[in-house]
Every structure is written in structure tokens, then in C-alpha cells.
Amino acid sequence: MFLVTKSCPRDVRGWKTRGKNFNCSNPNEVYHCLPDENGRLGETCTKGPAGWVEKDFCPEYNRDTNDVNTVPCHISTDCPDEAFKTNEVYKYPVCLQGSSSAHDGGTSSLPWHIIGVAVGVIALLVVFSVVALICYRKRRRRTSLIINL
Template sequence: MELSTGYRLLLFGMISLLSSCLLLYECKKLDDYEFPVYSTKSCPRNQTEWNERSSAINCTKDNGYLCLPNENITELLEFCYYFPFVLIQEDICLYLSKRYTYFAVDSYSCIGFLYGCPNSSYVSSKLFEHPHCTSIGYRCFLAEPSCQR
């Protein structure tokens, strides 16, 4: 009887987590990556949202949460990365590539952005402070002069 109750609680917890992910963030798990990756409509805008989203997909202090565009700059993805954080150089935004299996995060020069290109290095856990690196149109960052809104 206790074992059955435990399984029900575990199942309820899993359903609750998935429900919160789907309802609050409209995320969908994608199968084309080496680790769990979820599509999302937007990336966190502050530390509180960052922490909530990180918890929702079970990131830990050892595998940090990231929210980045895909390699085609057509959708936003959230995932727990292999490392607790990534140091991002100035004038760089990141995206998630399918080409690499372990170091799947790649860089994109934002020097040509009209606004919002980070002018100093920062850690990925503060990515929400640079929203123009996650504000995308179809195949472009919105801050790019040629991007069609």
C-alpha cells in the first residue's frame, strides 16, 4: 500500500512539473539534441524567472540553465548545460548548435547590432541582463539592421 502511494506521489509530481512547464512557459521537449532541450516562447527576464525556469527543468548547481536561440535563429530553447555557467565575451551572443555533441553552445558576433550588444564579458547565468541576445525574429536577432520584424 505504501509503495503504491509513493508511486502515485511520484507520478503526480512529474505531471505537475510537466504541466507547469507547458502551461507557464509553453515549452515542448525536442528530440534532436544530445541532452534534454525544450522550445519556449521567451527567455527569462529577471533572476526570479531564471531560477523558476531552471528548477522547472531540473537544472542543478553542476549543470546550469541556459535559454538561447537555435542555430537557425528561428526558436528559443531552454536546457540544462554540461557546465554550471559559460563565460561569454563582449560583443558575443550565444546559440545552441546541433553540430556539436558536447560543446553545443556556439558564439554569434553582435557587433553589427543597432543596440543591445554586450560591451563587456558576462556569465551565462546573467544572460537575462542582455535580452537582445535572445530577442529573435525569423532567422535573425531583432537588433540586427536587416531583421524583418
Template sequence: MISPKAALSSSMMLDNEKLPEYSYSFGVYRVEECPMNQSEWEVAAERRQCNKTHGYHCAPDKYHSTLIEFCYTKKRILIHTGNCVELAADGILNHVKCQNFTNGCPEKPYYSNELYTYPNCMSLAIGCFTSDKECLKERFNKLQGSRTIKQTTEGIPVYLIALPVLICFVVVIVLIFIFRRKVSKINQREHNGELEETENLNFITEDFQVSPIEENQSKYFL
């Protein structure tokens, strides 16, 4: 059994400052482990200067990334069967279902300041309760996937990564250039056709024009 003195020292190891990134409405403090029995709980409550209206608590944070201790806004709350606890939102003790636990899920109601009676509700790893095998499996697969992607890209020269992008860019530019040339040729052909039609029309008009001399001669013969 861990002595009150040992629990006090371990809970203070990560107790240097508050954790503002949580946006809780009151101070919370990171600890390596929570008190594991009533006497250790009382020692920690005295150290934190909690009281009857603001009871001492130790529970997982909202991300299940670490354990935190704090003086809650109430003495305690009732936790229903089949639930652990987390400090959620801006500082609310929230029920967390533990039906996926392999063991250690509370089988009867209990008070939040008696969480030490269910140590599996205070055991965390990679954002999961260690008894929640489904959560652990999912997180592990995600971590493995991230590592695989990182390993496949590590050691590859930058030019090998940038080369396909550059080739695609050049191909697009060439296609645009070819397209614009084709459009320009089509427009030029249409323009030349219009000029040719105009010249033919002028030629025909000139053929049918009668000079003044021819007109006078025609009158003379008449």
C-alpha cells in the first residue's frame, strides 16, 4: 500500500503550475497518480486546501491524456453504475461509460470523491482508459498509420517529391499554349475567308460596271 507521504510527493511532481490550456473555470493540477485510498485522499485534500463545499477530486482530464486534481465546486456528486468520471467542458464532472472495459467498470453507484475504489477509472494510456481495449486498439492503429506515412516520406530527396508537381505544371502550360495556337489559327482562317469573299465580291462588281464611253456608244447605235 502506498503511504500518504509517497502519494503526496508523487502528486506534487507535476504540480508546478496550473494548466490554462484546458479552459477550466478553476485551477487544476497535473499528477502522475491519484490517491488510492481514503487516507491518501484526505491528505491530498488538505494539501490542496479543499473544504466541505469544494471537495477534493482527482480524475482524468477532458482528453483522457493525464490525471488532474482540483477542488470541485461541490463536495461530491453521485456517479451511476457502469460509469467512470472525467472533468469535462469548463469544469464539470461528467459520466464516462465503461461498458467496453475488460474489467474494473463500476458495478454499482458511488460518489465522485470515492473514485479511488475503482482504480481502472484512473488508469490512462494514449488517450484511453487502459481497460478499454477497443479504444486502445483504435488509437494504436492510428499511431501506426501515422508512423508508416512518416517512414515512407523520410529520407526522400525534396526534388523527388517536387518533380511530379513540376511535370504536371509544365504539361498544363503546354496544353494551354497548344489550345491557344489552335484557336488563333481558326480565327485567322475565318478572317482570311472573309477577306477572300470580299475581294471576289468587288471583282464581280467591277465586271458589271459600265464606263461612260461604252454608255455613249450604246446610245449612238441606238
């Protein structure tokens, strides 16, 4: 179960308090608060011990598999500089930004492929406009030549 929340604890004390209140009933479960694959922050209990996250990666909850995965941190600064356990994500606020901004630095909520398509469409419009302008000027020049004859 993954319950969407507005924020995650930002320190060990808050993490332990929230974890107790969330009440992971099975002793083998570990409390987590982290973004899911859609960038929504949420709380969950996962089975087994907390996993490890590599340097320059962030943990992310996968709702399809009900498991914690790791994804690259695409921010130039403040990414994790050492390996850490998935339930210690509070040490790296950049990984708790949610809304997929943990992957793109919070600079845009649009996926890169959408931005690329938009740039491509704009480039095509500019090219077509230039071609239309050239054709218009040639036609105008021909018309003025015919009138002058």
C-alpha cells in the first residue's frame, strides 16, 4: 500500500516518528517515504531489509511491483555523494522533491521528449515561414516585371 502524502520527514527524528505512526505491522517491514514513478510522494512499508542506493542515484517506489527501485539523480548539485539505505533518503532532500523533479532538477515538469518535439515543431514552422516569404517575394518580383513590360 502506497499512501500519497504532501511531504516526507527531513531528519532522522521525524522519520522515526512518522514510521511509528504509519505502523508497519510486520517486524520484517521497513517504513519508507519517497516519490513513486509518477513523482508523487507517498508512504509505504516494504518487505525485508532496506535496500542500498548507489552514489548519484535516488530511491523511487514502483507501484506496479510494490518495491523500491533506484533511478539516476539528474541534478548537477546535491545528489547523493555516497551509497545509502533506501530508508535513509531523508539525508538527501533532492531525492524527496517529488513530481519527477528529483530527476530533472525541478526546472521542468515536462518530460524531455515533449520538449524536443515542441522545439522540432517550432523549427519546422520557422523553416516553412522562411520558404513562404522567399516564394512570396519571387512572385511579387515576377508580377512587377510583367507589369513593367
